[in-house]
Amino acid sequence: MAFTSMSFLECAESQLAEIELLTSMFPTQEELEVCDQLALAELRGYVEGSAPADCPPPSRPQFLLKQKLDETEFVLSCAYPSEYPSVLPDITLRCSGLSRAQQTQLQAHLNKYLMENCLGEVCVLAAVDWVKDNLQPSINESLSAAPAPRRESPSPRPQETFSRLWIYSHHIYNKSKRKNILEWSKELGLSGFSMPGKPGIVCVEGHQSACEEFWSRVKVLTWKKIMIRHREDIIIDPDEAGQTCGGVESLRKFTGFEEAMFDPHGNRGNHMDLGQLYQFLNEKGCCDVFQIYFGIEGR
Numbered sequence: 006m007a008f009t010s011m012s013f014l015e016c017a018e019s020q021l022a023e024i025e026l027l028t029s030m031f032p033t034q035e036e037l038e039v040c041d042q043l044a045l046a047e048l049r050g051y052v053e054g055s056a057p058a059d060c061p062p063p064s065r066p067q068f069l070l071k072q073k074l075d076e077t078e079f080v081l082s083c084a085y086p087s088e089y090p091s092v093l094p095d096i097t098l099r100c101s102g103l104s105r106a107q108q109t110q111l112q113a114h115l116n117k118y119l120m121e122n123c124l125g126e127v128c129v130l131a132a133v134d135w136v137k138d139n140l141q142p143s144i145n146e147s148l149s150a151a152p153a154p155r156r157e158s159p160s161p162r163p164q165e166t167f168s169r170l171w172i173y174s175h176h177i178y179n180k181s182k183r184k185n186i187l188e189w190s191k192e193l194g195l196s197g198f199s200m201p202g203k204p205g206i207v208c209v210e211g212h213q214s215a216c217e218e219f220w221s222r223v224k225v226l227t228w229k230k231i232m233i234r235h236r237e238d239i240i241i242d243p244d245e246a247g248q249t250c251g252g253v254e255s256l257r258k259f260t261g262f263e264e265a266m267f268d269p270h271g272n273r274g275n276h277m278d279l280g281q282l283y284q285f286l287n288e289k290g291c292c293d294v295f296q297i298y299f300g301i302e303g304r
Contacts, residue, residue: 011088011090011091012058012059013058013059013060013061013087013088014051014052014058014061016061016087016088016089016090016091017048017051017052017061017087018052019089019090019127020048020066020085020089020090020127021048021049021052022127023127023129023130024039024045024048024066024068026130027068027070027129027130030130031070035071036070036071036072037068037069037070037071038068038069038071039066039067039068040067040068040069040181040182040185040226041064041066041067041179041181041182041226041227042181043064043179043181044062044064044065044066044067044227045066047062047064048062048064048066050062061087064227065084065085065086065087065227066084066085067082067083067084067085067225067226067227068083069081069082069083070083070129070133072133072136072137074137074140074141075141077100077102077140077141077144078100078101078102079098079099079100079102079136079140080098080099080100081096081097081098081099081129081132081133081136082095082096082097082099082222082225083095083096083129083132084225084226084227089127090123090124090125090126090127090128091125092124093116093119093120093123093124093128094128094129095225096115096116096119096129096132097112097221097225098111098112098115098136099221100140102140102144103140103143103144105214107143110143111136111139111140111143114139115132115135115136115139118135119131119132119135165212165213165240165241165252165253166212166213166238166239166240166241167210167211167212167213167238167239167241167252167253167256168210168211168212168213168216168217168236168237168238168239169197169208169209169210169216169236169237169258170207170208170209170210170216170219170220170233170236171206171207171208171233171234171235171236171294171297171298172206172207172208172209172220172223172231172232172233172234173204173205173206173230173231173232173233173234173298174204174205174206174207174228174229174230174231175203175204175205175228175229175230175231176202176203176204176205176229176275177199177200177201177202177205177207178201178202178203178275182226183199183201183264185222185223185226186199186207186223186264187199187262187264189219189222189223190209190219190262191262193211193215193216193218193219194211194212194215195209195210195211195215195216195219195262196209196210196211196257196258196259196260196261196262197209197210197259197262198259198262198263198264198265198285199262199263199264199265200264200265200266200267200277200282201264201266201275202269202275202276202277203275203276204298206282206298207223208259208291209262210256210257210258210259211253211257212253213238220233234297234298235294235297235298239256241253241256258289258290258291259289265282265285267279267281267282267285268281279295279299282295283295
């Protein structure tokens with residue numbers, strides 16, 4: 006599809022118009038959740054002339070569209086690059102009714118559709134309609150392809166993998182992100198901690214699939230820099246795992262998930278006492294990760 010390149014201001018005007026349309030169509034937070042109200046406010050201010058036209062705001066508007074198709078729920082996580090709609094937005098599909106492989110395949114088909122049909126135009130509603138048209142066939146195909154269970158012999162117990170992710174961010178200030186980190190870790194049954202400020206540190210541990218889902222949600226938020234600095238993966242022998250996920254539970258070093266503050270200081274109160282952080286990690290049996298994060302031995 007051919008289109009004329011747009012200025013930053015024209016892109017911002019299109020983005021704001023689309024968000025306002027989506028808000029009118031999906032008025033409740035159960036349908037549309039704006040992840041960063043500050044980014045939306047900065048976008049609106051830029052469109053209304055609070056900054057030079059060639060200086061778009063650095064933050065990226067992000068939101069979640071939560072839809073239900075029959076008995077199947079799906080979520081589209083959307084983020085706008087500054088150049089959208091001259092470039093495609095970042096849209097990630099999540100659906101509990103599909104396996105990870107099926108989600109990956111459907112995501113690839115969605116990206117291909119948007120690239121071929123929507124480049125240069127606002128396209129979030131087009132993405133919603135496409136998913137509604139193509140989601141149920143994928144679920145039906147999965148059900149029809151699944152082999153019938155063999156009653157004569159029990160299935161072997163599935164192998165489990167325990168993971169612990171050590172995530173590093175340039176900083177974690179935003180209250181919405183901090184809330185998401187706490188809520189998502191609880192939703193996914195993960196333990197660990199997050200340390201806001203500069204730098205920001207997050208540790209999550211639990212089932213590998215839950216850790217990967219947590220990372221897939223966190224990494225698409227707006228960050229100056231974020232990465233998995235270190236990870237630990239332990240395969241659990243099904244015969245040694247014990248009853249009801251005992252293997253995973255026995256490997257946890259944290260009880261529940263908390264936001265940890267260590268004597269915040271600095272002009273904005275956004276720097277933590279790294280000595281206290283080291284003592285915290287040492288108490289949890291994780292002091293070796295301090296050198297991985299900061300390149301020095303802790304004390």
